[in-house]
Amino acid sequence: MSVPDARIETTMADTVSYRPKAGEIPTQPGVYRFKDASGRVLYVGKAKNLRARLSNYFAPLRSLHERTRRMVTSAAGVEWTVVATDVESLQLEYTWIKEFDPPFNVKFRDDKTYPFMAVTLGDEAPRVMVTRNHKIKGARYFGPYPKIWAVKDTIDLMIKAFPIRTCSDSSYKHAMQTGRPCFPGQIGRCGGPCSGKVTIEEHRKIVDDFVAFMAGGDTRFVSAARKNMKKASERLDYEAAAKYRDQLQALEAVLAKSAVVLRDGVDADVFGVEHDELAASVQQFIVRGGRIRGERSWTVDKEIDVDTAELVDSILQQAYEGDQEPPREIIVPALPDDTAELETWLGERRAKGKVKLHTAQRGEKAALMTTASMNAKNNLMLYKTRRSSDFVARSQALTDIQEALGMTDAPLRMECYDVSHLAGTNIVASMVVFEDGLARKDQYRRFSIADSTDDTESIYQVITRRLAYLKDQPAEEASTRPDQTFTEGEGPAESAAEESVVQERRKKFAYPPNLLIVDGGQPQVNAAARALEESGVQGIFLAGIAKRLEEVWLPDTDYPVILPRGSEALFMIQRIRDEAHRFAITHQRARRKRDISSVLSDVPGLGPSRVRELLKHFGSVSELKKADAAAIAEVKGIGPLLAESIRSTLSR
Missing domain, CATH: 3.30.420.340 (UvrC, RNAse H endonuclease domain)
Structure with missing residues (x-):
């Protein structure tokens, strides 16, 4: 927190002393690391052409962005690693950022630990549970959910339609050893093999249906429940019909809790981004089967000035780290330069099919992007307000x-x-x-x-x-x-x-x-x-x-x-x-509006809406006075006769 040291002053006209010779830097794709004198990695970046990218950092210091200049002058050297493809450079950059946590790279601050719904597919008899642990081996996750009660409500409804195991591992083990149903199974809260109602194979099929419905809100289950209910009713099997009715109501209730934003069958993640010079806010909507099935928001600290496209690159790497599987479609506010490589990298993290990365210009997807961006803007404002009130x-x-x-x-x-x-x-x-x-x-x-x-x-x-x-x-x-502050017209009277x-x-x-x-x-x-x-x-x-x-x-x-x-x-x-x-x-x-309104208030037929159009078009009374009648008539809602009246009023 002090003025730049003498090192910057002595080298400002040129560049840093550790600059490699131009011929030493390869032109292949690769990843580079700036290090300080102690060997700490300060910044990690990738490039399709290492020589072209690094030459930007070694331009005359006076021409660099202030934050970039501080990073370059804080470093004592730069290293690079050449890779075979642009995709490999993306993978290596991601690995190094996680390993070294460089202080000048974008910092992610997710101030919430989100609850997820997890289905432990790696177990003999998979269970559904609420968890904040995102590293359960073999588990399939759904969410994140904004509140933990939202996950519990969804599970309560889902097990009515797909009765799968909900009991703990210890309860399951004890029930299978003794042959007595687990306690949740006795009260109808567990549908696993430990309840004594289904076999392990039958339970696995129900689990597969549970996962299929949650993954895409598959409407075939709704249609099947409705059809089975009608068939049972026709053959006068009212007990079975009531069972299918309850299943249908549960499925419809789950779907009703998820807002319909896109057409059926659309699986997409939508990212809204709002940022200023210091921080950025990200809002992610998780859409499965055309419905919002989860959402997440977090903040990003910006050390070096980056634009929206560069932020998107870092955001997607953060969003799909670990076991997070991307959907087949990702909608972002701006496309990074390495979109093709990023799609390949994301596709490798997806179990089935490719990943398409694009922006939304119109229609329902653009409307959802607008909503996400609005949420990101509000979240950034809230983040600043809470921070300033601390x-x-x-x-x-x-x-x-x-x-x-x-x-x-x-x-x-x-x-x-x-x-x-x-x-x-x-x-x-x-x-x-x-x-x-x-x-x-x-x-x-x-x-x-x-x-x-x-x-x-x-x-x-x-x-x-x-x-x-x-x-x-x-x-x-x-x-x-003073003990109190005064505005005009208030305060104690003066005797003198x-x-x-x-x-x-x-x-x-x-x-x-x-x-x-x-x-x-x-x-x-x-x-x-x-x-x-x-x-x-x-x-x-x-x-x-x-x-x-x-x-x-x-x-x-x-x-x-x-x-x-x-x-x-x-x-x-x-x-x-x-x-x-x-x-x-x-x-x-406000003053511009007041000025133009007062000047034009005497013109017959010129109401507030037309005054607003004039202000929007010309910006000020002085600019309006310079315009002739023909130019004024070009404004929306202003015809030739009204334009002449305005012109004559302003000429008085």
Whole structure:
């Protein structure tokens, strides 16, 4: 958590000293490993052409992504292994990532241990059970299920239709030795050979039907139960008919619990992905027989910046590790470069048939992908909210920020500023406040900027205006947090009229920040530093966060402060920056809408929906004023006559 060391400064113009000669790197497919001086593997990657891929890491350091540069300069060497095919490189990369756990590779954090339904096919008399253990030898798994009661409910229904063993191994062994049914069998809860009702061979056939139904929701069992019920009823065998009726109701109840999302016979896994600079959220829907039979969500920590397609590559390797068998169809938001090799690798993990990897552009599959993506977005938001509400994590973040930026005290109050505009018009800025790591929305402020040349000038104006409220405040008061904060129009009355202006200012900005953050890199930070110096206000630290590389800039520095990916400090700074951006954008959009609505309110026949279309098309009143009647008439719902009325109104 400090500015890059001298090693980067001395080599920034060139590249790292351990760079192999170009002729030494083969052009065949293979897997490479970056290692540090102690031999620890820092990063594992694969390539169809090792020379072409590794040359990207050994470009001039100044041209590399900041996170990639940190990985390359942290390493002391690189090794590679040539393989025969691209599929072998995928397999070897997967093996090495599991073996070495490299810190710069994508990190998976599945914060849930999901319950599964397991059928122990390796046993003499297979049993169905609820388990979180995914390593039972010879077992067939169904799920995962979101809650354990959902698995138990499904099993209760399924054993009514397919009465198979549910008792423990010890109960089964004791029952088979003594010839007395196991206790679950005595109360009708176990249908295994230990119940004395079926033989081992008959039980195995029922187990096969159980697995076949769960694997695909095979509707032939429903049809067979309905047909047998009718036949038994016709021959007046009402006892058998009641048995088939109960079986039919159980099967239909299981199917009813699974949402129908695709047509019958479709087996697919759908992955929705939502990610930002630091983390990603994954939502997996498990569809069997056209119905959602399970779901899973987890988060991914991103150390090196990767796009959606690269994330998909790592996600699929994680999702189908161990005994997880992929379906014949996998739907993802973006296809990785090695799609063909990935399909081959997944196909080898599937007992029967090939695996097709593709995206969904339209229809029911695209709709399901939209739902998965929406869930992933909500999960990422929930993950961030829970993380930010953790007191220990917040305390650690504030301490880490203090140390990284060289502050004398922890930043108990942070203010972050962002500027928003549309092509230079409707310029606004936002100020958001975090106290003790939590948002204080009652102290958020908005600024309107009448005129500005660029974002740096806007930042300078906003910071100057904010600091003006601190100029007249005594130093001992400015450094003390008041017992209560005031918004405009509230607070205790002043007896002295000459103090009323100062008090009003204090109501708007309760007390100065320990840390002032601007959204932007070195130019924006320098503009804010100029405003801070001219104000004469002391004791406020200043920093900026550049969104593209997620790097933190301080005034008058040549290199940024690099906070580790996944650290609580970077997470908190990113969150306050994103909140400032959201607040600014919301205000800017509302103001644009208000401006255009007020100007056009007198035009006959121009209602809110058409105003929205004009705003969507032109973006601002100033752009609309530049348009002629013909251009205005091109907007949806605006005819030639109405366009002329709008044109004449704007020309007044």
